[in-house]
Structures are given as C-alpha cells and as structure tokens.
Amino acid sequence: xxxxxxxxxxxxxxxxxxxxxxxxxxxxxxxxxxxxxxxxxxxxxxxxxxxxxxxxxxxxxxxxxxxxxxxxxxxxxxxxxxxxxxxxxxxxxxxxxxxxxxxxxxxxxxxxxxxxxxxxxxxxxxxxxxxxxxxxxxxxxxxxxxxxxxxxxxxxxxxxxxxxxxxxxxxxxxxxxxxxxxxxxxxxxxxxxxxxxxxxxxxxxxxxxxxxxxxxxxxxxxxxxxxxxxxxxxxxxxxxxxxxxxxxxxxxxxxx
Numbered sequence: 661x662x663x664x665x666x667x668x669x670x671x672x673x674x675x676x677x678x679x680x681x682x683x684x685x686x687x688x689x690x691x692x693x694x695x696x697x698x699x700x701x702x703x704x705x706x707x708x709x710x711x712x713x714x715x716x717x718x719x720x721x722x723x724x725x726x727x728x729x730x731x732x733x734x735x736x737x738x739x740x741x742x743x744x745x746x747x748x749x750x751x752x753x754x755x756x757x758x759x760x761x762x763x764x765x766x767x768x769x770x771x772x773x774x775x776x777x778x779x780x781x782x783x784x785x786x787x788x789x790x791x792x793x794x795x796x797x798x799x800x801x802x803x804x805x806x807x808x809x810x811x812x813x814x815x816x817x818x819x820x821x822x823x824x825x826x827x828x829x830x831x832x833x834x835x836x837x838x839x840x841x842x843x844x845x846x847x848x849x850x851x852x853x854x855x856x857x858x859x860x861x862x863x864x865x866x867x868x869x870x871x872x873x874x875x876x877x878x879x880x881x882x883x884x885x886x887x888x889x890x891x892x893x894x895x896x897x898x899x900x901x902x903x904x905x906x907x908x909x910x911x912x913x914x915x916x
Contacts (some may be wrong), residue, residue, distance in 0.1 A: 667784070674804065685866040686792045687786075691832050695825040696850060697793070699816045700784035702809045705783065705802065706867045709776035711741045711879075713886040714830055719779070719796075720874040720882070723825060732778060740879050743787040745775035746882050769825065774888065781867050785857025787850040792863050794870050799835040808836040820846060822852050 687695070702879035712719040723837070727736035746769035755763035778838055786793045797805065805823075812819060820839045826834050838844050846854070874882065880897060883890050890896065 662693060667899050669872075672699045675789050676707075684869045685783075686781075686794055686870040687795060689795045689823075689825055691825050691827055695784070695793075696787040696846070697794075697821050697823050698787065698861045699809055699812075699836075700783070700785055700857065701816070701823060702806070702813055704862040704864075706864070707778055708871060709741070709779070710871075711774070711776050711780045711882075713773055715744055716886050717792070717882045718872065720872045722776075722879060723873050723875045726776065733748045739776070740876060740890075740893065742776065743893050744883055745771045745773075747771075747892055748774065762893050767842065774886070777856050783862040783866065784823065785862070785866075787853045787857070790853035790856040792857075792866055795868055796870070803830070804834060812838055817858060820850070840880060891908075 688694070708721055709725060710719040710721060711717070722739045722741070724737065725741070726734045726738045726742050731736050738746065748767045748797060752764045752767035752771060755761075755767055775896055778799045780797050780799065781794050782797055782802060783792055783794050787792070808821075809816070812821075814837070822835075822837045822839060823834070824837070825832055825834050842851060842854070877897075880890055881897055883895075884897065
C-alpha cells in the first residue's frame with residue numbers, strides 16, 4: 661500500500677480545491693496579548709477537564725473522559741492519566757504514614773501534574789473581525805473574567821472590553837477591562853464590529869472544534885513523553901501488547 665493517497669493531476673486538483681473543514685474559532689492568546697471584544701452574555705462558556713504537562717505534553721481531553729460528580733471528583737471510568745495521578749497519590753499516602761513528609765510532598769506534586777484540571781472555553785465577539793471567537797482559560801483565569809463580566813452585566817450591550825494576558829510561564833494573569841470611551845478608543849471598523857457582534861447570540865457549536873481529543877493509546881504515549889513509567893500501571897506499547905488499547909503499533913511518540 662502506498663503512503664500517497666493521490667498522484668499527479670489528482671494531487672494538484674486536491675491541493676487547489678476548496679476544503680470542507682470548518683476552521684476552529686479558538687484564537688491564540690499568549691502572554692502579552694490584548695483582544696478587543698464584545699461580551700455577548702455572562703453564560704458563554706463551557707467547562708472541561710484537560711490534561712497536560714508544561715512544555716512536554718500539550719493540553720488534551722480524553723476521548724472517553726472519566727465520570728465525575730458535581731464537585732469534580734472521579735466516580736468511575738478513570739483515564740490512564742487519572743490512574744497515574746492516583747498511583748502517585750497512593751505513594752504519597754504511604755510516605756506520609758511512614759513519617760516521610762518530604763517524600764509525601766514530592767509524590768503529591770507529581771500526582772498533581774497528571775490529574776485532570778478544570779479549564780474553561782469562553783466565547784466573545786471579536787471587534788477585529790466581527791465574528792465569534794473562543795479563548796481557553798484556566799479555572800483561576802476564568803474566575804477573574806466571570807467576576808468582571810458580572811460587575812458590568814447591565815452594560816454588556818453598551819461597552820466593549822479589552823481581554824488581556826500578562827505574566828510568564830505558568831504564572832499568568834488574565835484581565836477584562838471596559839473600554840469606557842468607545843468613540844475615542846475604538847476605530848470606526850471596531851465600532852461597526854461591536855454592533856455586528858450584538859446581532860446574534862454566541863454560537864455554542866463553536867466549542868466542539870476547539871479541543872484536541874486523544875484516545876487511550878495516545879494518552880499512554882503521552883504518559884511516556886511526560887516521563888511516567890507506564891509499566892507501573894501494567895501498560896505497554898507495541899504491536900504484540902495484549903493490554904495496548906486497540907492493539908496499536910509501536911509508532912513514533914508525539915513530539916511537543
């Protein structure tokens with residue numbers, strides 16, 4: 661079987677054809693960024709549990725997420741990453757019972773890295789394009805933004821905002837600041853887009869295309885990339901591994 665799906669004129673036609681795929685509404689929001697936005701509603705958000713290791717594994721959501729109660733505690737179907745976190749929490753408990761607080765803290769810190777953490781997608785209207793956009797925020801960042809939205813809840817149809825991120829590494833802060841003089845501080849195009857963004861509510865369907873979904877095999881590979889010994893969970897990677905989900909091949913590990 662060839663690795664090429666199309667050749668010659670077919671390949672040229674495919675390369676120049678219009679694609680049906682819909683672009684994600686997620687926008688890049690690195691530190692130092694300021695976006696001018698319209699807040700359509702205080703409820704334009706969605707919570708999810710993301711897994712990642714800073715500078716090693718990019719944020720993903722499991723194809724089959726763990727079952728959680730209203731407080732976010734896992735009640736069933738833990739992912740392999742949840743099992744890795746639980747392994748370290750178990751080691752922390754043993755160390756604490758043995759009186760080794762230093763080791764207990766080290767294991768607890770390791771467990772925290774692998775556990776799923778609540779994150780939030782928040783939707784806004786972009787004054788640059790007039791279209792809906794989505795930003796991805798940590799729980800702490802989202803809490804700050806929601807508080808600001810609630811503070812100005814009665815003025816959302818009259819006031820634009822600057823959504824900004826500052827700081828570095830894992831220590832970043834996000835703020836939402838009202839633009840009080842829109843005639844002075846917005847361009848004509850931005851004012852027009854502010855009006856355009858108010859013509860319809862935020863499209864929640866846009867959230868569906870914003871997250872990277874990983875199946876269990878990829879999650880196991882990501883554990884290896886993160887430096888976790890998957891053998892501790894009785895897991896292996898390889899074509900002949902009976903406990904490898906889907907019997908996947910021993911492919912190259914993803915690079916981050």
